Amino acid sequence: MLEIDGIGKRFGQVQALHDVTFAVPPGEIFGFVGSNGAGKTTTMRIVLGVLEADVGEVRWKDAPIDAEIRRRIGYMPEERGLYPKMKVGDQLEYLARLHGVSPAAARSAVEHWTTRLGIAERRSDEVQKLSLGNQQRVQLSAALVHDPEVLVLDEPFSGLDPTAVEVMSGVLRDKADSGVPVIFSSHQLDLVERLCDRVGIISGGRMVAVGTVLELRGGSTEQLDVVGPPPERWAAGLPGITVVSVEGARTRVELTDGATDQDVLAAALTAGPVHEFGRYRPPLTELYRDVVTAGVTA
Known part of the structure; x- marks a missing residue:
């Protein structure tokens, strides 16, 4: 289980996160929604160790997240973290190796995920020559090539056409079905409603609701x-x-x-x-x- 337990974060005079708490069990897709500046990306960066929380703790399987555990997390940032002049296949293989994957396994994973995500024919192209949608597919491939135990994705559906959205949705559902906890943020609430098992709503750095859509409807009038x-x-x-x-x-x-x-x-x-x-x-x-x-x- 991925647990975010009471984390808080301040930037100067701004309290960005206030006691943010929620958990994502194995096999669940958790939709993390909120307006721009609500605290989604800050929370995700703390999960990955890019930022350090002022208070609180992030745990995976009851252990605090450390460098070794982070190697087993698949992360997709909202801003593309790719080398624009590097070829797609070489880049994905390199990123897999950074996570400790053997050369043979890395090549196999690159072939599998670029094929699954519809960019196999672009493996020899530089990233900067791809469309924004295909760059997004490469970014997701980068989060998957090391067979992660946890997936943390920040706006993974941004810029994708409907066909690509369906492909990526299927990938996330398959990963969850294999026991991987998946957390992703998105402003596409209709997609979140359709795909996610539970939803967390953050506003002003506070978690204001967590539950299934049915549970969130429970407070509604008939x-x-x-x-x-x-x-x-x-x-x-x-x-x-x-x-x-x-x-x-x-x-x-x-x-x-x-x-x-x-x-x-x-x-x-x-x-x-x-x-x-x-x-x-x-x-x-x-x-x-x-x-x-x-x-x-x-």
């Missing part, structure tokens, strides 16, 4: 979507509901004071045909906005 007659014909006199929004024929209502979904359906049917009816499940984008807003106003 809402229903009704596609049918206009709400003025059935909702106005119905106790225990509040109309949240009306978009065309779709009315969203919030249940309060003991009202049930069957009460809403029965009332709507008395006013005309109902074409769609069901619970509204807020997406991660909406949950994120609500959680961050609540943290700011608290």
Whole structure:
């Protein structure tokens, strides 16, 4: 288990991290989300030892992270950390060797990951001659060539086309299925919602929510979507509901004071045909906005 335990970090007068705590068990994909400057990259750099926490500790398998453990972590920084004039294949093999991989195993790993990520034909090209999307694929290959025990990825999907996103998503799912804990940051919340087992939301250097999307929805009020007659014909006199929004024929209502979904359906049917009816499940984008807003106003 990768454990981030109460870490704090100050830069001059700015307290960048406040008691940040969460854990990523083996086989889990953990989405780390927050606005620019919220503390995601600082946290990841502390995990990798690029920065040192002022307080708190990072542990892997109950042991504090040291230089030897860091060699077993696959890290992908948001800023590309590649040698622009070095050939792709040579660079990946070199990086694998830095992690202690034998020459033969390094060559095999380079062949495997460049093929898997769709850049096998670019192994002889200099990195600077690749598109930004292909450079991103090389960067992910660099995080994988030494068969890491942990993956820490900062904005890995940035600049990728939909096909590349699917390929990279499949790689991360496969690594997690093999028992590797995966943590990645992203501003693409729809992708985080689809891919991650759990999500951590950081705001102002504080972890304001951690859990599955279902758990994050647990604090939401119950809402229903009704596609049918206009709400003025059935909702106005119905106790225990509040109309949240009306978009065309779709009315969203919030249940309060003991009202049930069957009460809403029965009332709507008395006013005309109902074409769609069901619970509204807020997406991660909406949950994120609500959680961050609540943290700011608290």
